[in-house]
Amino acid sequence: MIHLEAVAAGYRTFRLAPATLSFPAGTLTALIGPNGCGKSTMLKVMSRQLRPSAGRVMLGEEDTAGLAPRALARRLALLPQENAVPPGVTVVELVGYGRAPHQNLLGMQTGADREKVRQAMDRLDLLALADREVGTLSGGQRQRVFIAMALAQDAPVMLFDEPTNWLDIQHQVEVLRLMRDLAREGRTCVVVLHDIAQAARYADRLVVMKAGSVIATGAPKAVLTADLVRQVYNLQVEVHPDPVTGTPVPVPLEPGRDRCVEPV
Amino acid sequence: MADASTLQSGPGRRLRTPAVLVALTCCLLVVLALGLGLGAVRVPAATLLNTLLGLDGPRQDFIVLGSRLPRTLLGALTGAALGLSGAIIQSLLRNPLASPKIVGINSGAAFAVLLCAFLLPDAAARLTPFAAAVGGVVAGSVVWLMAGRLALDAARLTLVGIAVGFVMEAGVEFLLVTQTGPEFSAPLVWLTGSLWGRGWTHLWSVAPALGGLMALALLMSFRLDLQYLGPQRAAALGVRLGLERGMLLVIGVLLAALSVGVVGVVGFIGLMAPHIAARLVGGRHRALLPTAALVGAILCAGADVAGRALMPPIEISAGILTALLGAPFFIWLLLTEGRRPGAPR
Secondary structure, eight states, X not given: OEEEEEEEEEOSSOEEEEEEEEEOTTOEEEEEOSTTSSHHHHHHHHTTSSOOSEEEEEETTEEGGGSOHHHHXXXXXXXXXXXXXXXXXXXXXXXXXXXXXXXXXXXXXXXXXXXXXXXXXXXXXXXXXXXXXXXXXXHHHXXXXXXXXXXXXXXXXXXXXXXXXXXXXXXXXXXXXXXXXXXXXXXXXXXXXXOHHHHHHHOXXXXXXXXXXXXXXXXXXXXXXXXXXXXXXXXXXXXXXXXXXXXXXXEEOOTTOOOSSOOO | OOOHHHHHHOOSSSOOHHHHHHHHHHHXXXXXXXXXXXXXXXXXXXXXXXXXXXXXXXXXXXXXXXXXXHHHHHHHHHHHHHHHHHHHHHHHHTOTTOOTTTTTHHHHHHHHHHHHHHHOTTTHHHHHHHHHHHHHHHHHHHHHHHHHHTOSOHHHHHHHHHHHHHXXXXXXXXXXXXXXXXXXXXXXXHHHOOOTTOOHHHHHHHHHHHHHHHHHHHHTHHHHHHHTTOHHHHHHTTOOHHHHHHHHHHHHHHHHHHHXXXXXXXXXXXXXXXXXXXXXXXXXHHHHHHXXXXXXXXXXXXXXXXXXXXXXXXXXXHHHHHHHHHHHHHHHHHHHHTTSTTOOO
8 A cells, every 4th residue: 555644746837735645455546536636646756756846655554765766666667658669679579578676687687577567468458469569559459458468567556547548349348347456456546547537436435635735535426516626727517427337427517508318 | 369478579670679689780790900000001811810819920019019009999879879869869869860869968978179279279079079069968968968957858958959059069160270280180070070090099098988888788778668658657666757767868878978089079879779679679779779779889880991992092071971961861861760659759
């Protein structure tokens, strides 16, 4: 689990208000909020890419500030939003880089490393692409490669910044199910999502942010109301249950237009 | 479907790295042999063997052992260092068009040599390698420190490097235009990058340092793989960004600056060798770095022997030949790099 104790952070132009948040093991938490509300900054603070200006980020009982970089990377994996594609590197090689914190500094892979890499590729449906150069893949395939790399890192805490970017709907759903499964296996999963309905459908908890502050946290059904969406996104919506899962789905209203189906 | 065994073997399309390394080594040996045999005086193969192995029969000890052997070895060594330096700098900056020149090393070295000839005309010849190395390292450090203040951003580092290079070149041109004394003829030849007159003392003055740096570079090849993923991804994998980046940059700068110091500005090897190597063995630095070093050695030693053999007894500087070869290559690179899948965006 990962726990933020009164953590504040920021850059010259943007500040995160002090927040105390817990992300328990075995749960999938979705961070949602409008563009520029600080979701990615929050992930950066949690992964120590940005040092907090106040408060502590605790991994279990340990303050992340005191962990060596490789020790931290063994316990916490991060999928950033932007990932550079090295030229001339194949899928299996790139996913293999995820093993770096478990290997020596020279990067010698053991049989166990190769097995973890194979499993990660299998879970993202990449085995058939193993020997393709990553640069020759489509955007969605690349995204799956980078998710597999984070998975190969095999850390108990996994943070994903907009993992469904670039993906078609089939792979969006597969990736979200994968994150839910990772949480069910006992990991702590935190994922930044843009699609509120998807977040409500797959996440156990939502953390809603606006302008650097956490506005609400809790189970999707309790948190996601029309009032909250109006307050956070400045958008008039009705919230309907998802016909399959019963989770809340915000549906925007069109000004000057009547609905054609009466609410159930 | 790929099973575990094919996962380890890598792509079939890409040539197997050991085969490439063996082939390049053979190629280098041929170039070295040509380097010993060709020039103003042609040494027949039999004489060459007699000389090298110390056998009876006709020998050419002075030309082969005293002059051509150290010179050819020095060409191969500095070429390897330049190729390796280019590969490190390109990957560190994640810029396929980067080279030691781009981070200001060449022009820093050139400026320092000319300044040395201007300020200390009597000692200039002796101080040339030293001055060049200092100038290259100073220019490289200025670039690094300035870019460090601007956060570790590859694109900005490249731009700062170009800017610093321009300042140094302005200095070079100022000195060339305003100073015309005889003490400036030697630096001028040096500027074009030549192995003329280089002997064992030159070789031994840089061989230990270059050898050590090259070994260190090869040991860090996996760290370079991780650096290429970008600062955020690399940090997420437990890389100490600033420390490792700094070490790699210092290695890259020193390799180039020491080479430039002893053979002058042999351009384009640092740009070409890594690209040729990447096409041969792919982008993993464990394979890329040794391949780039071998390709650089072949290019540099090859340019030297070609410059001697083309129209003896006149020698064409290796730097002139690599520029003749390198400029068209550079243009071809610009024309094809954007279309190549996997080129950094």
